[in-house]
Amino acid sequence: MTLQEKINIDIREAMKEKNADKLAALRSVKSAIMLEATKEGISQVSDVISLKLIAKLVKQRKDSAIIYENQDRHDLAVDEINQMKFLEFYLPAQMNDDQIKTVVKEVIRKSGANSMKDMGKCMGILISKLDGVADSSTISKLVKQELS
Numbered sequence: 001m002t003l004q005e006k007i008n009i010d011i012r013e014a015m016k017e018k019n020a021d022k023l024a025a026l027r028s029v030k031s032a033i034m035l036e037a038t039k040e041g042i043s044q045v046s047d048v049i050s051l052k053l054i055a056k057l058v059k060q061r062k063d064s065a066i067i068y069e070n071q072d073r074h075d076l077a078v079d080e081i082n083q084m085k086f087l088e089f090y091l092p093a094q095m096n097d098d099q100i101k102t103v104v105k106e107v108i109r110k111s112g113a114n115s116m117k118d119m120g121k122c123m124g125i126l127i128s129k130l131d132g133v134a135d136s137s138t139i140s141k142l143v144k145q146e147l148s
Helices: 003-018 020-040 045-071 074-088 097-111 116-131 136-147
Strands: none
Touching: 003 045, 020 045, 020 074, 045 074, 074 116, 097 116, 097 136, 116 136
16 A cells, blocks of 8 residues: 555545644645656656655744744644644654764764765755754754764
């Protein structure tokens, strides 16, 4: 069963449960997937692309929640956080900072990087290596710490 099919099934379940936050989150994923499929001219999107779309939606929800909190709109922030939790269920387990730091140190050692000039080289390797299990901004922050 593809991720796209699983989401469709979960949408039906959310409708039966009358879970508005889960339904809104899943419908946004389905919409993003359908938009990507139409853009590519295909009917089924691969799971890899689906996961990237879900990760993007999770990041958008997180950013929106922060903005709402800063503007004292706690009700909207709670909605965003609830929807984000339903979307995170579909993503692979994320690495914590210590795990990421271990991989960063290893890549820096293997690539021979020793200054901020080498950051681009390290980031390219790390982004491909940690794709889907670590946020690129966290990776960037840890690389800067190690190289400075």
